[in-house]
Amino acid sequence: xxxxxxxxxxxxxxKIIGRVDSYTAxxxxxxxxxxxxxxQFNIIVDMQDVSFISSSGILVFVxxxxxxxxxxxxxxxxxxxxxxxxxxxxxxxxxxxFEFYDDLPTAAEKFKIINQ
Amino acid sequence: xxxxxxxxxxxxxxxxxxxxxxxxEEAGFTxxxxxxxxxxxxxxxxxxxxxxxxxxxxxxxxxEVSEKKDRLTIKLxxxxxxxxxxxxxxxxxxxxxxxxxxxxxxxxxxxKLMDEVKYDFSRSKGNTLTLIxxxxx
Numbered sequence: 001x002x003x004x005x006x007x008x009x010x011x012x013x014x015k016i017i018g019r020v021d022s023y024t025a026x027x028x029x030x031x032x033x034x035x036x037x038x039x040q041f042n043i044i045v046d047m048q049d050v051s052f053i054s055s056s057g058i059l060v061f062v063x064x065x066x067x068x069x070x071x072x073x074x075x076x077x078x079x080x081x082x083x084x085x086x087x088x089x090x091x092x093x094x095x096x097x098f099e100f101y102d103d104l105p106t107a108a109e110k111f112k113i114i115n116q
Numbered sequence: 117x118x119x120x121x122x123x124x125x126x127x128x129x130x131x132x133x134x135x136x137x138x139x140x141e142e143a144g145f146t147x148x149x150x151x152x153x154x155x156x157x158x159x160x161x162x163x164x165x166x167x168x169x170x171x172x173x174x175x176x177x178x179x180e181v182s183e184k185k186d187r188l189t190i191k192l193x194x195x196x197x198x199x200x201x202x203x204x205x206x207x208x209x210x211x212x213x214x215x216x217x218x219x220x221x222x223x224x225x226x227x228k229l230m231d232e233v234k235y236d237f238s239r240s241k242g243n244t245l246t247l248i249x250x251x252x253x
Contacts, residue, residue, distance in 0.1 A: 019129075019130055019133070021126070021129045021130070021133075021158060021162070022126045022129060022162045022165070022166075023126035023127055023129055023130070052133065052151075052154060052155075052158070054129075054155065054158050054159060054162065054222075055159060055162075055221035055222050055225055056162060058221070059221070083148070084147075084148060084151040087148075087151075088155060088225070091224075091225065091228050091229075092207065092209050092221055092224060092225070093209035093210060094209075
């Protein structure tokens with residue numbers, strides 16, 4: 001798995017390439033926590049090149065979203081999520097906890113509005 | 117029947133997925149069915165490492181895959197401590213995020229995505245988890 005992280009001031013974009021499972025999920029968690037340390041709490045995750053996500057991967061996003069809600073700041077949102085991945089989120093009821101956008105400009109617009 | 121042994125560690129999960137996806141595709145399952153089988157097997161193997169072996173590189177995971185006209189049967193065998201998925205309470209997937217305890221998701225995935233999930237333990241052979249997916253359901 002590979003992570004490409006771009007900090008765009010109003011939000012950070014994390015592009016994940018490969019599988020998200022028990023082996024790779026800790027690396028994603030570490031990347032999100034590093035962004036939080038740098039006071040970046042608005043995160044867009046690009047799932048276009050993610051071939052698979054397991055429950056351990058889903059929990060990384062759920063637990064960090066939970067942290068943001070407790071802190072009352074920021075949000076994690078997804079773009080380019082495939083049907084298969086979406087079904088995994090839906091099966092365990094976590095699809096309601098996140099915003100899913102078709103593309104980056106639409107997601108970025110949302111964070112611009114939040115930050116205004 | 118196809119049979120393959122994998123080291124019981126998280127790095128094996130990608131290799132196990134490749135192995136299962138190939139066999140499920142060859143058996144004629146649709147892409148969403150293949151993804152469902154891949155997810156169930158990944159969750160089962162992660163549970164073996166986490167709960168039966170309670171850590172990585174303690175023991176191996178033996179996977180046996182057999183195909184019949186109407187189904188694919190996947191047996192996952194380990195020599196860890198007894199781990200019956202039925203003993204794990206179902207996850208809470210409806211409470212508000214703030215109070216929800218996220219446990220048992222892997223087993224929930226297995227039960228939702230496969231048609232049959234069976235567990236067996238013997239002192240001599242260890243744990244055997246059997247996952248069955250029927251074609252065209």
